Amino acid sequence: MNDMTPIETxxxxxxxxxxxxxCPGCGDYAxxxxxxxxxxxxxxxxxxxxxxxxxxxxxxxxxxVESYGFHTIHGRAPAFATGIKLAxxxxxxxxxxxxxxGMSIGGNHTMHVLRRNVNCQIMLFNNEIYGLTKGQYSPxxxxxxxxxxxxxxxxDRPALPCAFALGSxxxxxxxxxxxSKDLPEVxxxxxxxxxxxxxxxxxxxxxYNKDRFDDFTQKKVADETQVWCNDGEPLLxxxxxxxxxxxxxxxxxxxxxxxxxxxxxxxxxVHNVKNRGLAHMLVEMPFGPFPMALGVIYDDPRPTFExxxxxxxxxxxEGKTADLGKLLAKGQxxxxxxxxxxxxxxx
Amino acid sequence: xxTITAEHETEASVQDTAPEAVxxxxxxxxxxxxxxxxxxxxxxxxxxxxxxxxxxxxxxEIRAPQGTLFGVSAFQINFxxxxxxxxxxxxxxxxxxxxxxxxxNVQALKPGGxxxxxxxxFSKRNLDKAKYETNPLEDDSLAKWDVLAFDISALTxxxxxxxxxxxxxxxxxxxxxxxxxxxxxxxxxxxxxxxxLKNKFxxxxxxxxxxxxxLNAGHAYGETAELAGPxxxxxVDPVPSEPGLYRTITGAEAVSLGLVAGAxxxxxxxxFGGYPITPASAILHNLVKMKEFGVTxxxxxxxxxxxxxxxxxxxxxxxxxxxxxGPGIALKGEAMxxxxxxxxxxxxxxxxxxxxxTGLPTKTEQSDLYQxxxxxxxxxxxxxxxxxxxxxxxxxxxxxxxIAVQFMTPVMLLTDGYIGNASEPWKVPDPASFExxxxxxxxxxxxxxxxxxxxxxxxxxxxxxxxxxxEGLMHRIGGIEKGIDTGNIDYAPQVHQAQTxxxxxxxxxxxxxxPPQDVCLxxxxxxxxxxxxxxxFGPIHQAxxxxxxxGMDVSHIHVRHVWPLPGNLGDLLxxxxxxxxxxxxxxxxxxxxxxxxxxxxxxxxxxxxxxxxIAEIEEAxxxxxxxxxxxAEGEVPVNETxxxxxxx
Numbered sequence: 001m002n003d004m005t006p007i008e009t010x011x012x013x014x015x016x017x018x019x020x021x022x023c024p025g026c027g028d029y030a031x032x033x034x035x036x037x038x039x040x041x042x043x044x045x046x047x048x049x050x051x052x053x054x055x056x057x058x059x060x061x062x063x064x065v066e067s068y069g070f071h072t073i074h075g076r077a078p079a080f081a082t083g084i085k086l087a088x089x090x091x092x093x094x095x096x097x098x099x100x101x102g103m104s105i106g107g108n109h110t111m112h113v114l115r116r117n118v119n120c121q122i123m124l125f126n127n128e129i130y131g132l133t134k135g136q137y138s139p140x141x142x143x144x145x146x147x148x149x150x151x152x153x154x155x156d157r158p159a160l161p162c163a164f165a166l167g168s169x170x171x172x173x174x175x176x177x178x179x180s181k182d183l184p185e186v187x188x189x190x191x192x193x194x195x196x197x198x199x200x201x202x203x204x205x206x207x208y209n210k211d212r213f214d215d216f217t218q219k220k221v222a223d224e225t226q227v228w229c230n231d232g233e234p235l236l237x238x239x240x241x242x243x244x245x246x247x248x249x250x251x252x253x254x255x256x257x258x259x260x261x262x263x264x265x266x267x268x269x270v271h272n273v274k275n276r277g278l279a280h281m282l283v284e285m286p287f288g289p290f291p292m293a294l295g296v297i298y299d300d301p302r303p304t305f306e307x308x309x310x311x312x313x314x315x316x317x318e319g320k321t322a323d324l325g326k327l328l329a330k331g332q333x334x335x336x337x338x339x340x341x342x343x344x345x346x347x
Numbered sequence: 348x349x350t351i352t353a354e355h356e357t358e359a360s361v362q363d364t365a366p367e368a369v370x371x372x373x374x375x376x377x378x379x380x381x382x383x384x385x386x387x388x389x390x391x392x393x394x395x396x397x398x399x400x401x402x403x404x405x406x407x408e409i410r411a412p413q414g415t416l417f418g419v420s421a422f423q424i425n426f427x428x429x430x431x432x433x434x435x436x437x438x439x440x441x442x443x444x445x446x447x448x449x450x451x452n453v454q455a456l457k458p459g460g461x462x463x464x465x466x467x468x469f470s471k472r473n474l475d476k477a478k479y480e481t482n483p484l485e486d487d488s489l490a491k492w493d494v495l496a497f498d499i500s501a502l503t504x505x506x507x508x509x510x511x512x513x514x515x516x517x518x519x520x521x522x523x524x525x526x527x528x529x530x531x532x533x534x535x536x537x538x539x540x541x542x543x544l545k546n547k548f549x550x551x552x553x554x555x556x557x558x559x560x561x562l563n564a565g566h567a568y569g570e571t572a573e574l575a576g577p578x579x580x581x582x583v584d585p586v587p588s589e590p591g592l593y594r595t596i597t598g599a600e601a602v603s604l605g606l607v608a609g610a611x612x613x614x615x616x617x618x619f620g621g622y623p624i625t626p627a628s629a630i631l632h633n634l635v636k637m638k639e640f641g642v643t644x645x646x647x648x649x650x651x652x653x654x655x656x657x658x659x660x661x662x663x664x665x666x667x668x669x670x671x672x673g674p675g676i677a678l679k680g681e682a683m684x685x686x687x688x689x690x691x692x693x694x695x696x697x698x699x700x701x702x703x704x705t706g707l708p709t710k711t712e713q714s715d716l717y718q719x720x721x722x723x724x725x726x727x728x729x730x731x732x733x734x735x736x737x738x739x740x741x742x743x744x745x746x747x748x749x750i751a752v753q754f755m756t757p758v759m760l761l762t763d764g765y766i767g768n769a770s771e772p773w774k775v776p777d778p779a780s781f782e783x784x785x786x787x788x789x790x791x792x793x794x795x796x797x798x799x800x801x802x803x804x805x806x807x808x809x810x811x812x813x814x815x816x817x818e819g820l821m822h823r824i825g826g827i828e829k830g831i832d833t834g835n836i837d838y839a840p841q842v843h844q845a846q847t848x849x850x851x852x853x854x855x856x857x858x859x860x861x862p863p864q865d866v867c868l869x870x871x872x873x874x875x876x877x878x879x880x881x882x883x884f885g886p887i888h889q890a891x892x893x894x895x896x897x898g899m900d901v902s903h904i905h906v907r908h909v910w911p912l913p914g915n916l917g918d919l920l921x922x923x924x925x926x927x928x929x930x931x932x933x934x935x936x937x938x939x940x941x942x943x944x945x946x947x948x949x950x951x952x953x954x955x956x957x958x959x960x961i962a963e964i965e966e967a968x969x970x971x972x973x974x975x976x977x978x979a980e981g982e983v984p985v986n987e988t989x990x991x992x993x994x995x
């Protein structure tokens with residue numbers, strides 16, 4: 001995010017005049033609404049807000065937000081965003097990408113935008129499938145996913161977006177899901193973070209990967225299967241009857257029972273958004289034996305890339321003036337006098 | 348000067364006693380500092396008022412194994428009292444620092460030319476590495492040439508002895524010793540070199556002194572050895588040039604300066620996205636040092652990110668620029684299409700090298716013309732400008748910037764490895780002599796009836812440039828086909844037809860905003876036109892000049908605006924009986940000319956990684972004419988039987 005004067009807007013102000021063209025029931029609708037709800041909350045200014053996307057279902061997003069928008073090419077949105085931020089650091093840039101766009105064809109750019117720490121919000125809509133190209137398995141699809149290109153189940157092992165982001169040097173990692181009422185809070189935190197903020201948003205592809213995330217997003221299982229990470233608070237779930245504790249023998253997390261709310265006695269760990277080791281463990285927890293870690297998992301800012309570029313430039317040009325005539329005549333020069341040229345040009 | 352095109356025959360003014368031009372080639376191991384030696388010799392030559400052209404030729408390996416044939420690095424300079432437009436064909440003097448350098452280069456030397464060799468390096472081991480069975484300095488194999496062989500290694504060690512350097516470090520001064528000798532041979536001033544060495548080794552004065560001592564020793568050796576053998580002092584008269592301030596410039600420097608000047612003339616900050624690649628990296632290296640001119644440089648993670656970031660910067664209101672060579676340009680293709688589709692200004696510099704694939708990274712070729720003109724998916728026409736020489740690259744870079752911002756389009760600027768690395772004297776221009784072309788962004792809604800129309804075209808078919816951050820002009824752009832004026836997604840059949848037509852018409856319209864094609868040597872119609880583009884300018888120009896002196900009715904046309912072509916070019920070509928197109932590829936521009944004008948253009952193709960020799964083009968020209976000598980009027984019948992085979 002950027003330091004800026006908050007502007008008063010409503011959700012309506014962020015709706016463009018374009019007809020939304022996702023499949024009925026697609027999780028993208030809910031994410032769009034969550035973003036349009038978040039923008040007034042953070043006082044965003046439409047004229048300084050830019051949504052940049054790659055290619056895929058998620059990447060149609062910019063057309064539907066009444067701000068500046070750039071629908072670019074497959075996988076490259078982070079590179080465009082980097083150019084935009086370097087050209088005008090005052091713009092508030094949101095990246096919209098998907099598991100195919102951001103983790104497959106654009107994996108390299110996702111890595112570098114995170115490692116450089118370009119100040120922007122990166123929303124990766126993870127539906128574990130290629131939707132726009134009609135249902136092929138993606139780099140986040142679980143092994144065994146049936147699809148047109150894997151009729152007896154995919155054999156590839158999936159990538160973990162948040163673990164990838166941490167490995168790339170990200171300083172902010174969060175998770176949410178399309179219909180979560182808490183998604184705006186997660187987005188707000190991402191926006192408040194100075195630097196690249198990576199948000200993995202589980203999104204239901206109603207047509208090609210229906211209800212893939214039901215085992216933790218359904219209301220009836222949510223309590224048992226979601227652990228929300230709140231800085232300074234114990235990592236509790238199942239209405240406080242279970243928690244995550246550090247297993248000192250294996251140096252990994254374990255699920256412990258909490259009796260009578262005494263989480264301290266159960267050894268439940270307190271979440272610390274600046275603890276990178278804990279963040280690694282939370283994003284790597286296998287779902288099933290463990291709950292799904294959601295919310296702000298890691299948030300430990302470092303100087304931004306564009307800030308560093310501006311500072312570097314200031315250092316390089318200190319005491320220099322932009323005199324084009326002098327620049328052209330730099331180096332060793334010589335003068336041809338009028339008398340030397342008395343005979344005119346040779347040719 | 349290579350950029351001056353008017354012809355004046357001035358043979359009478361050349362003094363008989365002084366050679367018109369001399370070609371010297373320095374050759375050694377890639378670690379011997381040959382490029383440095385050549386570069387410094389170039390500078391002294393320019394300071395002596397000679398016109399010159401250089402041709403660095405080095406291996407792709409950074410440090411190839413010592414003494415091997417493939418590790419030979421050479422630097423050739425052609426300088427003289429006449430206009431010089433090429434690095435010269437055959438050298439008059441070859442400085443060979445080891446047997447491998449001799450072996451690789453000696454066959455190019457003119458008969459009667461001079462070989463200077465370092466006997467200290469002609470050991471059995473080095474002779475073996477160069478695949479010499481016997482020492483060529485001792486058998487008769489060099490009889491065609493004058494040979495001057497002495498132990499440069501030992502003489503250098505002796506000269507730098509007082510400075511107490513290690514053997515290895517001391518031997519590094521060999522190149523300066525050789526340079527000293529060369530400076531003496533051509534009567535060059537040593538002082539600029541001494542100043543340069545003092546500056547270069549400011550932190551290590553001992554090294555500076557040792558190198559200066561070696562330089563002086565080489566020079567002194569020339570003085571004292573004058574009586575012995577073929578080593579005789581050559582003096583080349585300075586070339587009278589237009590009065591003014593001069594410097595030497597390489598193509599990479601000229602492109603960098605031209606881009607900075609172009610951005611200034613457009614009144615825009617410049618964003619340069621690049622990724623390391625030979626031979627284009629030099630531009631990024633140069634621009635990093637010019638940040639006070641509002642330049643932001645970005646070393647991207649790959650070629651694709653480099654262009655995408657540049658497009659992002661253009662979208663945000665700066666002049667986006669990216670640069671690469673053939674393989675990198677191929678990677679940028681999709682993003683160029685996006686810039687075409689979203690109609691954002693962008694300059695793409697392509698320093699061409701031998702291809703396909705990795706090809707010949709350090710050698711020159713012009714084989715990316717198809718890629719530049721046709722190489723994207725969809726109908727994605729974009730303007731292409733080609734520089735003819737290092738100095739010309741400055742103006743071409745400005746021209747590319749101008750077209751990009753005035754027509755809201757990506758523009759490709761073509762140079763090549765030869766232009767990028769070669770240097771020539773350049774008359775420093777006055778920045779005020781260039782017409783500014785300041786950009787104006789759309790600040791107010793252009794639609795009284797509703798939302799802003801980001802794709803509303805003006806009379807030339809150009810859309811407005813709108814910066815994010817502008818109040819009330821929020822809009823969305825992208826690579827999907829878009830509705831007329833609104834830019835909203837729309838791929839209705841009639842919309843795609845109309846937008847494809849509009850994009851093509853806009854780029855075709857650039858032809859009306861460029862100067863008409865001129866004839867740079869010879870008449871505007873006649874028997875034969877030799878048509879070139881890019882770095883073949885020098886050899887074509889000299890070959891046409893020589894042919895005209897012999898009475899052949901031949902003209903030289905050199906095309907800067909390769910796409911779209913100047914509007915008058917078709918009529919111009921139709922005024923000639925024959926059209927010959929020398930190119931360092933298999934005939935790409937020939938195809939474009941045939942396609943655009945239905946002219947029977949004949950290719951003269953060379954793809955050896957080396958520039959054309961003047962003689963090669965001269966020979967091709969001569970094959971069109973019979974009994975040339977004496978035909979001062981140029982009335983020479985075309986010899987049909989001697990026409991080059993178009994398939995050749």
